[in-house]
Amino acid sequence: MADKAKDGETVIIKKYANRRLYNTSTSSYITLDHLAQMVKDNVDFKVIDAKSGNDLTHSILAQIIMEEESAGEQMLPTNFLRQLIGMYGNSMQSLLPGYLEASMDYFRENQAKMRKAIEESIGVNPLAQIAQRNMEMFTAAAAAFVPQGGKAEEANEGDSDELDALRKQMADMQKKLDELGK
Template identity: 60%
Template sequence: MTEKAEGKSDTVIIKKYANRRLYNTQSSSYITLDHLSKMTREGVEFRVLDAKSGADITHQILTQIIMEEEASGEQMLPVNFLRQLIAMYGNSMQGLIPHYLEASMEQFRANQMKLRKAFEDSMESNPLARLAQQNIAMFQAAAAAFMPGAEGAATPPKPAEPAREPEAEADTKSEIDALRNQMLEMQKMLDKLAK
């Protein structure tokens, strides 16, 4: 039997008992704060309810998880930030702080996603990536020179090459042709030595 939050069928209900045990009503199992921490990182929505009173204590449990993370050496919150945060309690601006912090975190996550995308896009146009593709093409040409009959049969598919200028393409072809000729000459020399 699974209990869900009102209006949100995808929210997992966790019950906290007096003995400090947490019970996941979706999986019908007891869990720990580490499980809740993992669920949070995975984006699973959950609410923690006091088993006796039914009060929503999600905020307290999340704060407890942060305290345990900070105590275990995974400190993320600077001391100066914590002091300023404590000083805001009872201040007339206290009501604005949660919204401000939430908006700041959303902006941080959005910027993080943009940065990741920009990094991935830059890898596609990276000259070193192009050089690696050229090296693979030359290696395949060298392998084809040693095994002329297997040129089209067992060669792996070539990676998609970025568009190049005609001059660069001509240079690459001439380099491949030069390597192929050198390989053929080496093969001839090896054949003579084997006789």
């Protein structure tokens, strides 16, 4: 479903009295699940009351969070929710939205850095390389024993060479494992 009228434009969602949501860019009715997916896809949207024109985006996003929390694995700890509720009416209430937004931005930035560091470390980690080679050998070995095209075929000279190469790789890996174990 194309949720954007044009790149960078805010999609207008109208909420009617019967609680139905209407995507004006696709001319179709949608659900909260669609809106949740739009958030995940970084589609900017604004929910407005069809009758009054009031902006309902904040309350709709809160409703999506509540549905996510009740339907799946909870992300917001109970203690955090208690503290958040306790901040309403507090003199620091006006500072909290900016703080939470900055914290989430910082978290997302670090999440991307962490993912990149893990991916890079796999390349230099000898155990990860061994595990990757094991998987490659397992796949090759399984392919050697699975009949091709549903018929059992006799092993040809190429298959014999592959098995010899696999045996040599396994022996090399055993040596490396023995060295690591020392």
